[in-house]
Amino acid sequence: MVETIRKSTRSEREQWVMDARYNLFNLKSEQVFIDLLTDSGTGAMSDHQWSEMMLGDESYAGASSYYKMKDAIEELLGFPYYLPTHQGRAAENVLFSALMKAGDVVPGNTHFDTTKGHIEFRKAKAVDCTIDEAFDTQLIHPFKGNLDLNKLEKVLKAHPKENIPCIIVTVTCNSSGGQPVSMQNLKEVKALAEHYDIPVVFDSARFAENAYFIKNREEAYKDHSIKEIVKEMFTYADAMTMSAKKDGIVNMGGFIAMRSEQWFRDASVYNIMFEGFVTYGGMSGRDMNALAVGLRESTTYEYLDSRIRQVAYLGEKLTEYGIPVQKPYGGHAIFVDAKRFLPNLPKEQYVAQKLAVELYLEAGVRGVEIGTLLADRDPDTRKNRYPDLELLRLAIPRRVYTNNHMDVVAAALKNVHDRRDKITRGLKITREAPIMRHFTVELENA
Numbered sequence: 079m080v081e082t083i084r085k086s087t088r089s090e091r092e093q094w095v096m097d098a099r100y101n102l103f104n105l106k107s108e109q110v111f112i113d114l115l116t117d118s119g120t121g122a123m124s125d126h127q128w129s130e131m132m133l134g135d136e137s138y139a140g141a142s143s144y145y146k147m148k149d150a151i152e153e154l155l156g157f158p159y160y161l162p163t164h165q166g167r168a169a170e171n172v173l174f175s176a177l178m179k180a181g182d183v184v185p186g187n188t189h190f191d192t193t194k195g196h197i198e199f200r201k202a203k204a205v206d207c208t209i210d211e212a213f214d215t216q217l218i219h220p221f222k223g224n225l226d227l228n229k230l231e232k233v234l235k236a237h238p239k240e241n242i243p244c245i246i247v248t249v250t251c252n253s254s255g256g257q258p259v260s261m262q263n264l265k266e267v268k269a270l271a272e273h274y275d276i277p278v279v280f281d282s283a284r285f286a287e288n289a290y291f292i293k294n295r296e297e298a299y300k301d302h303s304i305k306e307i308v309k310e311m312f313t314y315a316d317a318m319t320m321s322a323k324k325d326g327i328v329n330m331g332g333f334i335a336m337r338s339e340q341w342f343r344d345a346s347v348y349n350i351m352f353e354g355f356v357t358y359g360g361m362s363g364r365d366m367n368a369l370a371v372g373l374r375e376s377t378t379y380e381y382l383d384s385r386i387r388q389v390a391y392l393g394e395k396l397t398e399y400g401i402p403v404q405k406p407y408g409g410h411a412i413f414v415d416a417k418r419f420l421p422n423l424p425k426e427q428y429v430a431q432k433l434a435v436e437l438y439l440e441a442g443v444r445g446v447e448i449g450t451l452l453a454d455r456d457p458d459t460r461k462n463r464y465p466d467l468e469l470l471r472l473a474i475p476r477r478v479y480t481n482n483h484m485d486v487v488a489a490a491l492k493n494v495h496d497r498r499d500k501i502t503r504g505l506k507i508t509r510e511a512p513i514m515r516h517f518t519v520e521l522e523n524a
């Protein structure tokens with residue numbers, strides 16, 4: 079599918095971003111020239127996916143589309159049970175309803191915002207056990223998504239087993255920069271978890287991109303196919319949640335997959351309550367068909383190689399221009415280090431959000447803040463949490479933009495970089511929601 083995009087003038091953008099209260103989520107899509115807000119649900123489906131849409135079985139119960147997805151999940155990921163959901167956070171809502179209670183502790187590598195939101199909503203606590211190397215954007219480490227086994231074991235030791243419903247491993251780790259977790263680390267986490275008798279759940283939105291990095295960076299896997307690597311990765315998980323809007327290459331969809339029949343039964347109750355009957359769970363039959371194909375396509379080397387190279391292409395351009403970005407480059411996005419980009423702004427003034435606004439004003443390019451706004455307030459003290467990393471994420475949709483678009487993005491950010499000394503005021507909040515505020519927050523110039 080091809081869409082037209084529209085250029086705008088700086089003065090138009092100044093008005094629009096003010097009307098949007100400096101929250102880029104409030105812009106209309108036609109006010110955006112190149113949209114790197116997210117790679118979620120923004121991919122282009124293939125000819126094979128579109129043709130499967132025509133074959134969707136919309137039966138309420140027992141649709142063939144449910145079984146097409148079941149076959150793909152069993153074959154590629156190795157899980158015997160699964161529940162469709164309308165997207166990733168719905169999978170979290172359903173599974174966590176069955177697993178978690180107030181007072182629980184859920185260790186993992188930097189939990190994604192909706193994951194953390196669903197944990198904290200249940201008055202449980204997410205504990206970040208990512209390796210320290212992940213928090214230095216300039217340090218080269220092949221697997222910055224890895225969990226620190228010492229940090230993890232400390233958490234497992236400090237709490238009774240009844241209060242640790244699971245460990246959540248996010249592959250790739252979105253919040254720390256689209257950084258992969260090594261097979262070795264997945265194996266070690268599972269071994270430690272087994273020792274303490276705690277289940278492991280993979281938050282799997284970008285599992286295929288993670289497999290690509292394992293193939294390219296972990297010597298023992300260089301001759302393995304992506305599908306072999308994916309299959310082995312999931313042997314170290316008891317269950318998975320999936321936002322299919324990423325590596326499923328569909329516009330909407332998700333699922334939970336698991337090994338335990340008991341978990342399947344427990345979660346089915348919540349799926350029926352929140353999502354839909356067990357065999358559709360919020361998805362249309364045609365969408366389940368497209369997802370089954372998407373999972374097969376995203377686990378091919380050729381596709382992953384072209385995608386991840388495009389992300390690296392943007393990263394290289396920005397590096398050439400002297401712009402500080404997270405290294406090594408992530409799988410789905412380039413993360414600009416906003417604290418290094420705008421060192422003169424105080425952390426209280428939402429530095430990465432300011433940078434996102436400046437990039438939009440410069441060329442109509444929309445990125446997203448992964449920083450203080452996203453980190454939200456501490457649920458107990460209600461104080462702002464200031465994360466180690468203050469990032470502007472430029473997420474690349476799958477199979478949508480060309481490298482010419484990447485050139486425009488890089489040039490625009492270079493222009494902002496060239497005038498960075500003139501950016502002396504950040505932003506302040508005028509209105510915010512009690513949880514997951516970044517989606518709806520309103521700001522003004524500080």
Ligand SMILES: *Cc1c(COP(=O)(O)O)cnc(C)c1O
Nearest residue numbers: 165166167190192252281283321
């Ligand atoms: C996108 C995402 C989710 C949430 O999925 P939605 O489909 O947006 O609801 C959860 N975890 C990770 C790692 C994600 O990237």
